[in-house]
Amino acid sequence: MPRYIAHVRGKVALWSSIVDAPLSPFCDSVEELREYVPRDYRCRLDTLEHMDEADTLNCNRAGENEAELTAEELLLRYAKEELTI
Numbered sequence: 001m002p003r004y005i006a007h008v009r010g011k012v013a014l015w016s017s018i019v020d021a022p023l024s025p026f027c028d029s030v031e032e033l034r035e036y037v038p039r040d041y042r043c044r045l046d047t048l049e050h051m052d053e054a055d056t057l058n059c060n061r062a063g064e065n066e067a068e069l070t071a072e073e074l075l076l077r078y079a080k081e082e083l084t085i
Helices: 030-036 039-047 053-058 071-077
Strands: 004-008 011-016 049-051
Touching: 004 053, 004 071, 011 030, 030 039, 053 071
Parallel strands: 004 049
Antiparallel strands: 004 011
């Protein structure tokens, strides 16, 4: 399950502290993220910590071979249109 809600350029995504990468596409709001969370976990979404953009960018390994991605690269790679969960 996700560990954080990551914020990048006004978008939010579920973030794994295990793989240091998003577990969902970046969405416009936390409410929109709910559709990417299993039903039995949705009630816990409000208890997740939020990670600001600086922390998200500093601790990501979301690229090929665990490469660090820029904000723009994260948003492109994990766009709703590109990612299916």
